[in-house]
Amino acid sequence: MANRIQDLLTRMSLREKIGQMTQLAIDAIAVGRPYRLEDPLELDPHKLQEAIVTYGVGSILNVGTQAHSVERWRGILAVIQKAAGQTRHRIPVLYGIDSVHGANYVAGSTVFPQQLALASTWNPERVNQLAQIAAYETRAAGIPWNFSPVLNLGRHPAWPRLWETFGEDVHLVGELGLAMKRGYEGDDISHPYRLASCPKHFLGGGWPLTGQDRTPSWIPDSQLREYFLPAFARAIADGASTIMVNSGEINGIPVHANREILTTLLREELGFEGLVVTDWEDIRYLHTRHRIAASHKEAVRMAVEAGIDMSMVPLDFSFSDCLLELVEEGTIPEARIDVSVRRILQLKESLGLFDQAVYPLEEYPDFGSAAHRNASLEAARESIVLLKNEQSVLPLRKDQKILVAGPAAHTLRSLNGGWTYTWQGDQIDELLDKKEYPTVLNAVAGRMPEGQVYYAPGVDFEERIDIPYAVRAAAEVDVILLCLGEASYTEFFGSIDDLYLPDAQHALAYALLNTGKPLVLLLLEGRPRLISKFADQVPAILAAFYPGNEGGRAIADVLFGDYNPGGKLPITYPRYPNGLIPYDHKATESMPLQESGVRYNPQFEFGHGLSYTTFAYHNLSLNTPELTAHNLLVISVEVQNTGDRAGHETVQLYVSDHYASLTPPVRRLRGFKKVFLEPGALTRVEFAIRARDLAFVDQNGEWITEAGSFTAGIGGLTVDFNYSA
Incomplete structure (x- = not known):
């Protein structure tokens, strides 16, 4: 209630207000040293008293050691909220966590495909469903x-956080991001099955010049607005509760100190009224x-004046002390502090924390249920992309002898990636039972008669183990399943200097290909390592x-044909280290000069993905050849399953602008729809285009749609139309 918030603000001291703007990691209040906590995690009463009671810290985050059980999480939160109850105003603590692919820091929860895998489904409904489950299971642990x-x-294909994104296209990211936000928040974030979302990282993340994490980006304003802003704008217009800031810098200005982005754009232009939180240690x-x-004190001044509300400090009270000095000396007015504190208290109110911080455990009977796991399995199946299938090597037959090889074959790290039970996801093989959650090897072996599956890793991810043994094993089998790729990593620990797969993995691939046996390459990775x-x-x-x-079960389903793959690439898969050109590139990036050759030549294009059946497109048509500012252009096409198996097809609409005042991309995704067709079945798919769907940002930062000619393309068919203002 507004009255409660205003009453609190009136009675709070400056120290208490600044405490609300302070977010600490659980490491700061736990037994042990930060990053080296005792396991199992225990809270330190003296540290907790200093943080919550003395400094009035308003928020705690993170897992500390490894995923805790629902019961353990509730115990931790009960102790924290009990400490908050000892303060003058008994303001509840807001706890935050990275439930980025399910409640991945809650033991026994349902863990889902990572975002890049979900993007490969091209299925907003599936993304929304999984976000709802993630919210349910995270809230079951008491985290809101x-x-x-x-x-x-x-x-940037080398960026180590690529797998955390929905891919390279602004339309696809916007559709799936909105579906995920809605799944988390629903209509009421105080509901026991909903929570506050935090779209991140505002703004311009995902395109560092070097591909290394947390390194500079150089993005013209028109591109920032046309490509990087729309997904956030849609989530904000839909009521996103909070926003996290990009750790990097754009055009020489760190975003945490950029008032033009955090206040002028985010607050004044987009109208965002929620809480803005920093990323880890980014004010320092x-x-x-x-x-x-x-x-550090000057850094605090810059960030607060730029527009941050809460500092993920995360390990000490330096932000609080510096900000207190800045207000007391008159550099920052207390009224500015009140603005942020009001937002923080309002979020706590909207979440219902003042009245009931944690809901009874019995309200969550479906936590980790078979139904939730089945939803994860279905998503994993949908996410797998068949990139190539010559000579019908796939699906595999169960009467064949199979060699399973490669470093990704028998580890859960290559199925889950980072943010899985621990930050780097590096303990998952020890924490989980590989029979209950099978690796690729175990899942394949589980489908085959005993003695027909051979295993020879040959190499680990970086070093050779015994390639000759793998070659000898290949002589005994009919087909080889070679599992290459990456183990788990996240953020700067995943930065690389070479996008090619490591030399050891190349050596294994060459050796097994030289055996002459049919080979299926399975890539388990967080970004497109070059092959x-x-x-x-x-x-x-x-x-x-x-x-x-x-993922292990899902992959086995696809390999043996129990599930017909339908995933599509949400990224361009490069062929060469310097061929990092996205699908929506400019014409000059794909046109040869004086027979110099075409530079745009990816291994696999954005949107590519095969099936065990075939689809044909017919009769691409328009309801009118002329789009205006006042009518709809309806583009329709017939899609037919021309094979002998039922399957999913994602129908993708691309539009090309022939000429524009700023050089246009060769094509842009403007719509997609996923259909399921039985063998021989035919359906008509329609897309409605408005003038604003063809707009771009001009040199003045304004969205405009220019009159001219365009081409619409679906499934290899094209048709031209005009736009007149």
């Missing part, structure tokens, strides 16, 4: 705030990393971008 979804565009980094602030040195020799290739705990 989720640092998700990631709405960055994944524009204005001084220590970005070096635009001569001291061009041997891909042409491989008859069948599957890509799975961290499909989650049920």
Whole structure:
């Protein structure tokens, strides 16, 4: 209630207000040293008293050690809220967590495919369903705030956070991001099955110039607005509760110190009224990393004046102490503090924390249920992309002898990626039972008669183990399943200097290809590691971008034909290290000069994905050849399943602008619809286009649609139309 918030603000001291703006990691209040806590995690009473009672800290985040059970989480939160109850105003603590692919820090929860894998489904309804389950299971643990979804565009293939995104296209990211936000929040975030979302990282993440995490981006304003802003704008217009700031810098200005982005754009232009939280330690980094602030105190001033409300400090009280000094000396007015504190208290009120911080456990009977796991399995199946299938090597037969090889074959790290039970996801093989959550090897072996599946890893992810043994094993089998890719990692620990798969994995691929046995390449990875040195020799290739705990089963379903793959790439899969050109590139990036050759030549294009059946497109048509500012252009096409198996097809609409005042991309995705067709079945799919759907941002930062000619393309068919204002 507004009266409660105003009453609190009137009675709170300056120290108490600043405490509300302070967010600490659980490491700061637990037994042990930060990053080296005792396991199992225990709260330190003296640290807790100092943080919550003395400093009035308003928010705690993170897991500390490894995923806790629902009961343990509730115990931790009860102790924290009990400490909050000892303060003058008994303001509840707001707890936040990264439930980025399910409640991945809650033991026994349902873990889903990562965002890039979900993007490969091209299915907003599925994304919404999983977000609802993630909210349910996170709230079952008592946690009401989720640092998700990631709405960055994944524009650099080497970026180690690419797998956290919905891919490279602004329309796809916007559709799936909105579906995820709605799944988390619903209509009322105080509902026991909903929580506050936190779209991140505002703004311009996903396109660092070097591809290394937390390194500079150089993005013209027109591109920032046309490509990087729309997904956030849609989530904000739909009522997103909070926003997390991009850790990087754009055009030389760290976003945490950029008032034009955090206030002028976010608040005044987009009308965002919720809470803005920093990312990990990013105010201090204005001084220590970005070096635009001569001291930590100056960094705090810059960030608060730019527009942050809450500082993820996260390990000490330096933010509180510096901000207190800044207000007491008159540098920052207390009225500015009140603005942020009001937002923080309002979020706590909207979540219902003042009245009931945690709902009874019996209200969550479906936590970790078979139904939730089945939803994860279905999503994992949908996410797998069949990139190549020559000579019908796939599906595999159960009367064949199979060699399973490669470093990704028998680890859950390559199925889940980071943010899985621990930050780097590096303990999952020890924490989970590989029979209950099978690896690819176990899932394949479970489908086959005993003695028909051989296993020879050959290499680990970086080093050779015993390639000759794998070659000898290949002589005994009919087909090889080679599982290459990456283990789990996240953020800067995943930065790389070479987008090619490591040399050891190349050596294994060459050796097994030289056996002459049919080979199926399974890529389990968080980004498109390059395979061009041997891909042409491989008859069948599957890509799975961290499909989650049920990924092993899902992959086996696809390999043996129990599920017909229908996933589509949400990114462009490059062929060469310097061929990092997205699908919506400019014409000059794909046109040869004086017979110099075409530079745009990816391994696989954005939107590509095969099936065990075939689809044909017919009769692409328009309801009118002339689009105006006042009518709809309806583009329709017939899609037919021309094979002998039922399957899913994602119908993708692309539009090309022939000429524009700013150089247009060669094509842009303007719509997509997923259909399921039985063998021989035919359906008509329609897309409605308005003038604003063809708009771009001009050199003045304004959205405009220019009169001219366009081409619409679906499934290899094209048709021209005109737009007149």
